[in-house]
Amino acid sequence: MDYQINYIGKKIKQNGKVLTGKTVEHPKGDLVCSLLNVKLTDRHCLPEELFYWIGEYLSTDHIEARNNIASWADLFGQRSIQSEISLDMSCNFIYFIRSSIMEFIQEEVSSQRISAMTLIKLTRELDSLFQLVTSTITELYIDRFSLTKFALDESAEDLSITLKELADLKNALNEAAIFAITDSNDEISYVNEKFCEISKYTKAELLGQKHNLLNSGFHPDIFFREIWQTIQEGRVWKGEIYNRAKDGTCYWVDTTIVPFINANGETYQHISIQYDITEQKKTEEILRKAEKLSLVGELAAGIAHEIRNPLTTIKGFVQLLRKSHEETKLLYADTILEEIDRINFIVSEFMVFARPHANYYTECNVCDILHSVINLLEAEAALKDVILMREIPQKSSMIRGEKNQLKQVFLNIIKNGIEALPHGGHIKIHVHDYQSELVISIQDNGIGMSKDQIKKLGEPFYTTKPYGNGLGLMVSYKIIQNHHGNISVKSEKNQGTLFQLSFPLIDSRSS
Structure with a gap:
């Protein structure tokens, strides 16, 4: 996960209390704590535990932390129901x-300790987590309501909740949700005020x-x-609906639509519990547009990086043409034309993002x-006093x-190797078959990299060079992935670097 998100996660854990x-x-927050008998002086009180697990998830991205958040929501919901706290x-x-977390993050943004793009990523992550929490709690209340209804239908002697609790559940639904009851003919028999407010229709x-x-x-x-069929089969339907007022x-x-079934197994009515997510949808659209703009920026930088390499080669060969003999000019001209073709190909690849097209793979030696x-x-x-050694x-x-x-x-990796040898050295390119794969090793005896640097290779804009932008390797990693290949890197400071690439041989691929 992004190191800035990791940083925020640790800060949330540290500042949980x-x-x-x-x-x-x-005031309502204090009231809930009071009803739940939560003491803030306890070492790990209930709200503090949620801050801890949210921080843990952001700093580790472990699924275990997300599961613990769901468990926390289940515990909180059960205790809230037991304490007669309304769903609202x-x-x-x-x-x-x-809100407390977002205010905390906003302070970090204002202090320029995290970027605006990280704020967008954090908002998306937190929305997902809190959606998990609220949906878990809401489902507990719905289950409680369903159990109540089932008990009433079964027998008055088996009634398991009081009329007050039933009234509280109804009030909770009316206060917290857009609520409606529909009969077996799909005709509305009850709506609450929130339903009227959002639809702009009166109850009548x-x-x-x-x-x-x-x-x-x-x-x-x-x-x-499909919704109607699901309800008629006695199953709960969940989803998002776009309505017109x-x-x-x-x-x-x-x-969420919950059907009620009679003794004959037939659906005789259903209730719908809805929440207005219009603003959330608008936020998601804004985030999508922001991501597209960010992607355009990355692509622009990437295309400039990729075109710069062949342009540098062309410039060098043109300079050599001025000094060369007639017999070498033809060789230089062929190389220049080949690099111009490569520029044209790179520009064509850039158009993939504007107009998707399929890659056409052929047999390659x-x-x-x-x-x-x-x-x-x-x-x-x-x-640069670098010797390229072939074992092909x-x-x-x-x-x-x-x-x-x-x-x-191959150009990106070998050029990186040359630049990692400021005082000269050698780069060994070795090719061999291993089982059903072709393995290419590119090893230099240059300045090497630390373990932290190796971990960040392939990330956009991460580079160990003073004038690089990290996009060459990012593009290379993506190409290798698309070719069903693998790449591994071994390196030590001042001991050189080994890039090892592997691709499935053509005779081992399924047709």
């Missing part, structure tokens, strides 16, 4: 916790009507047929590609791939 104190500054009050308390206008009164035309007919405005609702790359770089290497077999080593993309990978 402080954040808990801010949460209970809200429980959800508000969770919202206060989220809604009662006796079907829900297609709110149809926005966004969903296809099959979408609603009476005044023509549209809104999104996160919806990796040994021939490596010889071509080494011939291309030998002049640059000689100028004469036989053909065929894989399925795209020749120019593979050439791009």
Whole structure:
């Protein structure tokens, strides 16, 4: 996970008690703690535990931490129900916790300790976690309501909750959710005030009507047929619906529909519990646009990096043309034309992001590609007192791939090796078959890298060079992945670096 997110996660864990104190500054937050008999002086009180697990998840990205958050929500929901705390009050308390975290993160952004892009990522991660918490708590309340209804239908003697508790559950649903009851003919028999507020219809206008009164035309007919079929089969339906209000405005609702079944196994009515997520949807759209803009920036930097390499080669050969004899000019001209073709290919690859197209892989002789790359770089290497040593077999080593993309990978890695030898040295390029794979080793005796540097290789904008941008290796890693290959890096400071690439041989690939 991003190191800035890791940093925020650790800070949240360290400041759990402080954040808990801010949460209970809200009057309703203090009331919930009081009803749950939570003592803030305890070593690990209930709210502080949630801050701890959220911090743990952000700093480690472990699924165990996310599971612990779900377990915490289950415990909190059960204790809230036992303490007769309304669903509305429980959800508000969770919202206060989220607000405390967001205010804390905003302070970090204002102090420029984390970037705006990290804020966007954190918001997305936290929204996912708090959606997990609130949905877990809500489902507990729904289950409690369903158990209550089942008990009432079974027998008055087996009634397991009091009328007061039932009234509280109804009040909780009315206060916290957009709530409606629909009969077996799919006609609305009850709506609460929140339903009227969001739909802009009065109760009189809604009662006796079907829900297609709110149809926005966004969903296809099959979408609603599947909902109806699920309800008729006695199963709960969950999803998001885009509705149209009476005044023509549209809104999104996160919806849970719970059917009620009679003794004959038939659905005689169902309830819908909805939450307005229109603002959340708008935020998601803003985040998507921000991510697209960020991607455009990365691609622009990447294309500039990839084009700079062949332009440098062309410039060098043009300078050599001025001084060369007639017999060498033709060789230099061929190389220049080849590099111009490579620029054209790179620009074409850039268009993938504007207009998707399929890659066409053919049989590629990796040994021939490596010889071509080494011939291309030998002049640059000689100028820097670097010797390129080949241990490439004469036989053909065929894989399925795209020749120019593979050439791009080898160029990037070998050029990085040359730049890692400021005082000269050697780079050994070795090729061999291992079982059903072709293995290419590129090893230099240069300045090497630390373990932390190795871990960050392939990340956008991470580089060990003063004038690099890290995008060359990022592109290379993606190309290797698309070719079903693998890459590993071994390095030590002042001991050199070994890049090892492997690709499935063509005779081992399924047709």
